[in-house]
Amino acid sequence: MSNWYYAQNGQQKGPISGDELRTLATQGQLRPDDLVWCEGMPQWQPARELANIAWPTQQPPPISAMRQVPSTCPLCGGAKHMDDARLLYNHFVCRKCYYAFTNRRQFAYVIDAVVINLLCLVPMVNLAVLLLCAGKDCFAGQSLGKALCGVRVIDRATGKAGGFGMSFKRNLPLYIPFMPLVIGFGLSKGFRLGDGWAHSKVIWNKYKDHPVFAADKVVA
Numbered sequence: 001m002s003n004w005y006y007a008q009n010g011q012q013k014g015p016i017s018g019d020e021l022r023t024l025a026t027q028g029q030l031r032p033d034d035l036v037w038c039e040g041m042p043q044w045q046p047a048r049e050l051a052n053i054a055w056p057t058q059q060p061p062p063i064s065a066m067r068q069v070p071s072t073c074p075l076c077g078g079a080k081h082m083d084d085a086r087l088l089y090n091h092f093v094c095r096k097c098y099y100a101f102t103n104r105r106q107f108a109y110v111i112d113a114v115v116i117n118l119l120c121l122v123p124m125v126n127l128a129v130l131l132l133c134a135g136k137d138c139f140a141g142q143s144l145g146k147a148l149c150g151v152r153v154i155d156r157a158t159g160k161a162g163g164f165g166m167s168f169k170r171n172l173p174l175y176i177p178f179m180p181l182v183i184g185f186g187l188s189k190g191f192r193l194g195d196g197w198a199h200s201k202v203i204w205n206k207y208k209d210h211p212v213f214a215a216d217k218v219v220a
């Protein structure tokens with residue numbers, strides 16, 4: 001029975017038996033990159049080079065990547081729906097708030113689509129509608145649908161309401177055939193296609209000063 005040593009966080013640990021070393025590996029407490037050594041070895045070597053260790057097929061992610069779900073919802077303050085929390089703009093919110101917001105967005109989108117399609121039926125108006133469609137969010141970041149549903153578009157960096165330029169950029173993908181459908185279904189994730197190059201983000205007026213909907217912090 002040889003004595004094994006292993007190193008973690010710059011500290012030497014052991015001695016332990018080969019069996020104990022294998023147990024640590026299967027439990028995920030010894031990682032493939034950890035250095036190990038036993039009598040007779042010229043130098044330390046990564047544990048993954050040992051022949052008789054059965055590594056778990058999936059290693060647990062590093063502790064630093066672990067995210068803590070708060071016990072109460074940052075928006076409504078309730079704890080009731082937090083057992084089913086959802087990620088919204090990188091914040092955990094309760095299921096109720098999450099769907100209240102995404103439903104508003106989707107509803108606003110449908111209202112705009114209906115209004116624009118109706119206007120398209122009117123002769124001579126349909127050319128103007130093309131422009132209106134792209135610029136639909138330019139009225140202080142709100143289209144008709146967004147105003148009715150209490151959401152608006154802001155600049156992700158400054159937090160200012162979106163103008164015509166931003167609206168045009170983020171609504172450009174709407175001109176690609178079938179893209180409006182794809183976008184409509186993808187809204188639930190927060191940012192949508194078009195928000196990327198327009199640097200925009202849709203927020204809920206009711207919680208407009210809340211960190212969840214705040215502008216991104218600018219990193220120098």
Ligand SMILES: [Zn+2]
Nearest residue numbers: 073076094097
């Ligand atoms: Zn909530």
